Amino acid sequence: MGSAFDRSRISILVVEDEPLLLWDAIDLIEEAGFTAYGAANADEAIALLETHADIRVLFTDVDMPGSMDGLRLAHAVKNRWPPVTIIVASGHVNVTPEELPEHGLFFRKPYPPTSVIRALNGIADRLSA
Amino acid sequence: MPSLTETPSTPTRREPLAFLAGGGEMGRAIRGFDWTATALGPPARWPSALKTITRTVLSSRQPMCFWWGPELLQFHNDAYVPMLADRAEGAIGTPFPVLWADVWDDVRPLVEEAFAGRGTWMENLPLLMTRQGFPQETFWTFSYSPLHGDGGEVEGVLNIVTETTAAILGRRALDAANAALVRANGSLAEEFGKAQAALAAQHEAEKRQRLLQHELSHRMKNTLSMVQAVVTQSLRHASNMTDAAQMASARIQALGRAQDMLTASDWKASDILAVVEASVTPHRDGDARFAISGPPIDLEAQQAMGLALAIHELATNAAKYGALSNEGGTVTISWNVSGQNGFRFLWREAGGPRIETPTRRGFGSRLTERVVPGYFAGEAVLDYAPSGFCYTLDGSLKAIGRDHS
Numbered sequence: 395m396g397s398a399f400d401r402s403r404i405s406i407l408v409v410e411d412e413p414l415l416l417w418d419a420i421d422l423i424e425e426a427g428f429t430a431y432g433a434a435n436a437d438e439a440i441a442l443l444e445t446h447a448d449i450r451v452l453f454t455d456v457d458m459p460g461s462m463d464g465l466r467l468a469h470a471v472k473n474r475w476p477p478v479t480i481i482v483a484s485g486h487v488n489v490t491p492e493e494l495p496e497h498g499l500f501f502r503k504p505y506p507p508t509s510v511i512r513a514l515n516g517i518a519d520r521l522s523a
Numbered sequence: 524m525p526s527l528t529e530t531p532s533t534p535t536r537r538e539p540l541a542f543l544a545g546g547g548e549m550g551r552a553i554r555g556f557d558w559t560a561t562a563l564g565p566p567a568r569w570p571s572a573l574k575t576i577t578r579t580v581l582s583s584r585q586p587m588c589f590w591w592g593p594e595l596l597q598f599h600n601d602a603y604v605p606m607l608a609d610r611a612e613g614a615i616g617t618p619f620p621v622l623w624a625d626v627w628d629d630v631r632p633l634v635e636e637a638f639a640g641r642g643t644w645m646e647n648l649p650l651l652m653t654r655q656g657f658p659q660e661t662f663w664t665f666s667y668s669p670l671h672g673d674g675g676e677v678e679g680v681l682n683i684v685t686e687t688t689a690a691i692l693g694r695r696a697l698d699a700a701n702a703a704l705v706r707a708n709g710s711l712a713e714e715f716g717k718a719q720a721a722l723a724a725q726h727e728a729e730k731r732q733r734l735l736q737h738e739l740s741h742r743m744k745n746t747l748s749m750v751q752a753v754v755t756q757s758l759r760h761a762s763n764m765t766d767a768a769q770m771a772s773a774r775i776q777a778l779g780r781a782q783d784m785l786t787a788s789d790w791k792a793s794d795i796l797a798v799v800e801a802s803v804t805p806h807r808d809g810d811a812r813f814a815i816s817g818p819p820i821d822l823e824a825q826q827a828m829g830l831a832l833a834i835h836e837l838a839t840n841a842a843k844y845g846a847l848s849n850e851g852g853t854v855t856i857s858w859n860v861s862g863q864n865g866f867r868f869l870w871r872e873a874g875g876p877r878i879e880t881p882t883r884r885g886f887g888s889r890l891t892e893r894v895v896p897g898y899f900a901g902e903a904v905l906d907y908a909p910s911g912f913c914y915t916l917d918g919s920l921k922a923i924g925r926d927h928s
């Protein structure tokens with residue numbers, strides 16, 4: 395049962411270049427019982443993935459400075475860490491399902507916190523099933 | 524040619540003027556002309572060469588004329604009459620230079636060539652010729668051939684001629700029409716080019732407009748996201764709803780002031796002094812409260828926003844517990860740059876009530892300690908010294924122009 399599963403063992407990596415939004419997202423995720431990591435760009439995100447095997451979800455913004463934007467990061471992560479579930483958020487780009495990696499989710503910013511938590515809970519239930 | 528032998532006008536050797544029999548109107552005109560007054564004398568005594576050529580010309584349907592004798596008297600056939608136009612009346616027997624006075628100078632060299640025994644051939648020779656009472660441009664394709672007398676000397680000039688005026692003028696009109704068409708085509712192409720350029724410019728403007736709208740929409744979404752975060756965090760950290768609402772409202776206003784400055788600078792950069800001044804203005808209650816100093820710096824948009832948020836929290840906290848909460852407290856705000864893009868920002872309070880390190884981390888301390896350093900890829904230290912609170916932010920300045928807000 396999902397509810398019996400220890401959520402803190404599921405880590406979510408949040409990638410967001412706006413520090414205020416990163417803080418808010420991390421708070422939101424931690425409040426829901428998950429473990430959260432924060433990265434300001436794709437390079438930081440990759441470095442965290444390489445050192446934290448407990449990361450099961452990538453929750454990334456699309457518009458970011460650095461070597462790749464959120465969509466490219468999403469595909470790179472899907473290729474290298476296939477079990478990692480991808481969630482993409484953006485206020486800028488209307489991302490189509492074809493642009494997302496398989497089973498990827500998209501949220502338009504500003505996203506409703508409850509919808510994000512519901513999605514994370516769904517992922518947690520799948521992982522613990 | 525049996526029909527020829529049967530015609531009554533068929534000349535016979537016994538009649539001296541038999542060579543003029545038939546020959547149409549011109550044959551009659553030649554017969555009716557009084558040649559005795561000319562150097563040629565009566566036709567009956569004309570040299571046989573003249574008789575032969577007269578007979579040949581008169582019987583031909585090709586426009587032909589010839590001039591004979593020292594006076595160059597005019598002979599021609601019926602087919603030639605249209606060439607004469609106005610001068611047809613009484614043309615027979617008139618000397619060339621008299622009959623053709625208007626073109627004589629032009630054709631004289633050709634006549635002289637013929638008398639020298641050489642034929643000439645001219646194609647589409649333009650001649651200004653008086654017709655219907657006024658000079659007209661005419662064109663002629665013709666040959667001048669020497670006519671030899673019985674003695675073998677050149678005694679006349681044969682002119683076999685076709686007027687090409689209609690063809691030339693027709694072609695000229697066609698050329699003009701073609702040229703006009705080409706010009707029209709050219710100006711059409713030019714107009715088309717202009718229209719295309721105008722369309723392209725309009726297209727470009729629309730593209731810019733769409734890009735701007737896109738950009739504006741992005742900024743709005745980003746601002747809404749930040750407002751949402753501010754509201755969520757204010758709610759999370761407030762002890763009651765009234766506080767939460769007041770704090771959220773004040774923070775949103777601080778965001779608004781920072782955005783005003785960014786809008787004024789096209790969202791690229793803000794002068795740090797303007798950012799600091801705008802952020803402390805709501806907390807000024809006297810001139811001596813703030814001492815602000817530092818070198819001029821253009822802050823990148825996101826960093827300007829982050830610093831504005833930090834100063835708002837610092838000032839709010841100072842107004843509640845620190846140097847802005849009593850009569851004589853002061854705040855010294857300073858910053859400096861070091862190296863390539865090193866940046867340090869200092870907020871130092873003095874003269875306030877004695878403070879203690881808070882037991883609980885609120886929105887303000889978390890924002891200034893953990894969130895704002897993120898804007899500068901650096902660190903922040905909150906020092907709750909009993910003599911006065913001090914906030915130190917160390918980080919680096921972002922290059923201006925990259926807008927990822």
